[in-house]
Amino acid sequence: MTNSTSTRVTFLGPSASFSHQVRKHGLSWSYNLFYRAPFSETCINKKQAALNSFGKSVKLFPSVSFTQAFSAVQNDSADYAVIPFENSTNGSVVQTLDLLADRQRLYKDVTVCGEYFLTVHHCLIAGKPVTKEEYGSITKLYTHPQAWGQCDSFLTKNFTGVERQDVSSTSKATEIVSKDTTGQTAAIASRLAAENYNAFVLEENIEDRADNTTRFLILRNIQSARTANASVNLADNGVATSKTRKTLISFMIEHSSPGALADALSVFKSHGLNLTSINSRPSMLRPWQYIFFIECEHVPNSSIHNTLEELKSICKSYRDWGTWIDGLPFPGTV
């Protein structure tokens, strides 16, 4: 697929999805991933230097689904995958949580090694110019399921009762509507996607909130020697050392035991660890049993290992998804 000297990064395709833009805009995640002490502190462009020090060029390739991106990391055909985890307006990306639940143990070597926050601005896009007065001619809308909830007010105001078609990505939605010159279909996607598929932006910034932001996780294969140096290196003495770390774990508890979840959570409390997210998905073993996902933040070189060992000892099943450098530029901001 690509030559072995390039770093292979997969994203939700086709071109110009938001996942793709993480890599286009987001050298900073590669900065966090690839930052290693050996390169010169005097480099003018440290981000580029980080990439150079990694010694590889980056080859991007699209996956048709998040499932395919997870598989690409597991079977070592991608070094990294960029996967949306949560959106500040619409909440958790359930498809991603279901892959992280990994009920069939298909992704046993997949681990999280970084994160990236992308401000997401949506546009209404069509294959021909349509004025606001003509919106009534649009009978079908296309986008990724996550985007509907991010543009709810706009859709309620302008497109109540109009058919909605889920598609695999916002860029796919744009590709579809770009071929329709009747003015009867429209997509919700980025301006970049409209430009990429020569489609028309009918309206910009249709998201409910101007601060609409999606957090993406960066995945790698824990067995891969190709990316071993890119995992969060807790021994580094560079910029990265001072930044907060995040750790994601998934676990199941004994559901019939009263207080089992409270016991699990109190492990974090007793070690003074702040939880930054908590999610659950059905276990699929029995109705009303859940897999829980917890993220906590901690300072470098903290006793996180002891905390996790304690948690593991009281859980029915347990998985450590990895530790990475907090991607927020400043606490509480994006």
Ligand SMILES: O=C(O)C(=O)C[C@]1(C(=O)O)C=C[C@@H](O)C=C1
């Ligand atoms: O469809 C895309 O463009 C994606 O990258 C997926 C995705 C998501 O699943 O959250 C990413 C960012 C936006 O929140 C909307 C869609």
